[in-house]
Amino acid sequence: MLPSENKYLTNVSFDTVIFGFTGEELKILVLEYQNTGLFALPGGYIRRDENLLDAAKKGIMRRTGLKTIHLEQFHTFGKLNRSNPEPSKRIAKGLGYEMPDDHWVLDRFITVGYYSLINYNQVRPTPNKFSDSINWYSINNLPPLMMDHEEIVKKALEAIRTDLGKKPIGTNLLPEKFTMKELRKVYEAILDKKLRRTTFQRKILSMDILIRHEKLYTGAANKAPYLYSFNKEKIEKL
Amino acid sequence: MLPSENKYLTNVSFDTVIFGFTGEELKILVLEYQNTGLFALPGGYIRRDENLLDAAKKGIMRRTGLKTIHLEQFHTFGKLNRSNPEPSKRIAKGLGYEMPDDHWVLDRFITVGYYSLINYNQVRPTPNKFSDSINWYSINNLPPLMMDHEEIVKKALEAIRTDLGKKPIGTNLLPEKFTMKELRKVYEAILDKKLRRTTFQRKILSMDILIRHEKLYTGAANKAPYLYSFNKEKIEKL
DNA sequence: TTTTATTGTATCAATTTGATACAATAATGC
DNA sequence: GCATTATTGTATCAAATTGATACAATAAAA
Numbered sequence A, B: 001m002l003p004s005e006n007k008y009l010t011n012v013s014f015d016t017v018i019f020g021f022t023g024e025e026l027k028i029l030v031l032e033y034q035n036t037g038l039f040a041l042p043g044g045y046i047r048r049d050e051n052l053l054d055a056a057k058k059g060i061m062r063r064t065g066l067k068t069i070h071l072e073q074f075h076t077f078g079k080l081n082r083s084n085p086e087p088s089k090r091i092a093k094g095l096g097y098e099m100p101d102d103h104w105v106l107d108r109f110i111t112v113g114y115y116s117l118i119n120y121n122q123v124r125p126t127p128n129k130f131s132d133s134i135n136w137y138s139i140n141n142l143p144p145l146m147m148d149h150e151e152i153v154k155k156a157l158e159a160i161r162t163d164l165g166k167k168p169i170g171t172n173l174l175p176e177k178f179t180m181k182e183l184r185k186v187y188e189a190i191l192d193k194k195l196r197r198t199t200f201q202r203k204i205l206s207m208d209i210l211i212r213h214e215k216l217y218t219g220a221a222n223k224a225p226y227l228y229s230f231n232k233e234k235i236e237k238l
Numbered sequence C: 001t002t003t004t005a006t007t008g009t010a011t012c013a014a015t016t017t018g019a020t021a022c023a024a025t026a027a028t029g030c
Numbered sequence D: 001g002c003a004t005t006a007t008t009g010t011a012t013c014a015a016a017t018t019g020a021t022a023c024a025a026t027a028a029a030a
Helices: A052-064 A085-095 A149-166 A180-191 A197-206 A232-236 B052-064 B085-094 B149-166 B180-191 B197-206 B232-236
Strands: A008-021 A026-033 A043-047 A072-077 A110-117 A131-138 A210-215 A226-230 B008-021 B026-033 B043-047 B072-077 B110-117 B131-138 B210-215 B226-230
Touching (some): A008 A052, A008 A149, A008 A180, A026 A052, A026 A085, A043 A052, A072 A149, A072 B072, A110 A149, A149 A180, A180 A226, B008 B052, B026 B085, B052 B110, B072 B149, B149 B180, B180 B197, B180 B226
Parallel strands (some): A008 A110
Antiparallel strands (some): A008 A026, A008 A043, A072 A110, B026 B131, B072 B110, B210 B226
16 A cells, blocks of 8 residues: 555554543543453554644544543653554454454554543543443553553653643643642642642642632531632643 | 555654753754755654664764764654655755655654753764754754754753753763863753852752862862762662 | 952851641531 | 531741852962
8 A cells, every 4th residue: 555545644653641530549541452351542543634633632532522632742652562463453353354464553653642631520431443441440450451551651650740740730630629638639649649738738829820719518527628720821821 | 665665664753952062052963955955953764673762863873973872752743734845855856866756755754852962072973965064053043944843942942941850961961070160051051041159059969969079270260170070870860 | 478260168048848736617416 | 505526727837948148268370
């Protein structure tokens, strides 16, 4: 096949690590291919007529049902041994057809990694025609992932940890309004360590990126916490 | 041409931003193609039988004469409009041959950006067969670069600025032994701002990554500064 | 020996962070 | 009602870090 006859770019793909927060722990979306026992990150190929970033966004919007999504690129993986035609062959076989050995998807791929932090509850995980299921898995209890996808997850985790200090990444992990405790839990889940309650509160308030709203009465026998939302205008200016 | 007949991966390339330090300002290596007036970053393609990183290293070692090099990946550029067959055609024409319109190097490319900080004085800039010259240009006075290479430089600068806080990046910009003033000048050039002399010294010494050596007698009529080198063992452990 | 420019470090103030204390308060039980 | 309980919001003081300044040490020249 001539390159120009292919709708997609060859030798390049994208893979995404989509983080969600249950209130207690971080999870990521992992899909499982039919009849293969193979687990993988959501990913895909780039059409010749679209931007790399748009290709990745489109793919993730389809997998999650979200209408908008913010993706951050964190690393591109290009080791020689990361490509392996076996999984793709097994996936094709699992779907009931044989793939010719010179098919372009069996060639070597360099993949661009993106991460996103999204609202766990707004997502409708949607399998594609190749996959059996797509589900949330705790980052501390992932199934074995195919190829180098575990390395990709590891790099994504490192990236969100270092980015957390710079940008208020947590913006999309929580509902519109949230309590200070919930926000702290997000930070604790990402950094994987406890934070001092009072210091966290002082620090985050001094950043002046939160708007305080009404109190939240949960029925608990104690002082009700305020609800907050992110001041998106101020965050833009950072 | 069938993909497998091509020695190189298609649709993927790398480009590098190689920083050097003159003692006063940051420069980068820029090459100029013969008879075209086109200026570009050093870059290249990835052979099917080599790692992405190795391909980039090999390319830069050839352009600089260095035997070893450390590259940091900072971003991958995949916009649809970044690819443009005209420069490549002009480059081919400048060399005296016509390129067929369906040649793989005229196709769309997604390029992986790497930066490196190296010792200005140890480099022998070496043009390749396509380029007229390869030279150092001050980052404040670059020639107009082709395609999106100016955006690539901008991203590389952002990357070294944020990485400077995390890793002691300056390690390779200076000779083996250097004075505290020289080290501070490096930081000032990268961050593009003056740093407080005493605070810088206290902070960098407290990091415990420097080894103090003999004094440097320059003949100047004042107290001679100590020479320092990086303690590479301790830096590894960070 | 004095002078000059620069280096290395000490010192004290200002700011930020860590640790603790405590008042405010929303339900509950009596 | 009124004490009880758990949690929140903030104040307070100590500890650590950073900023600003001062000053002694010193290499060479006058």
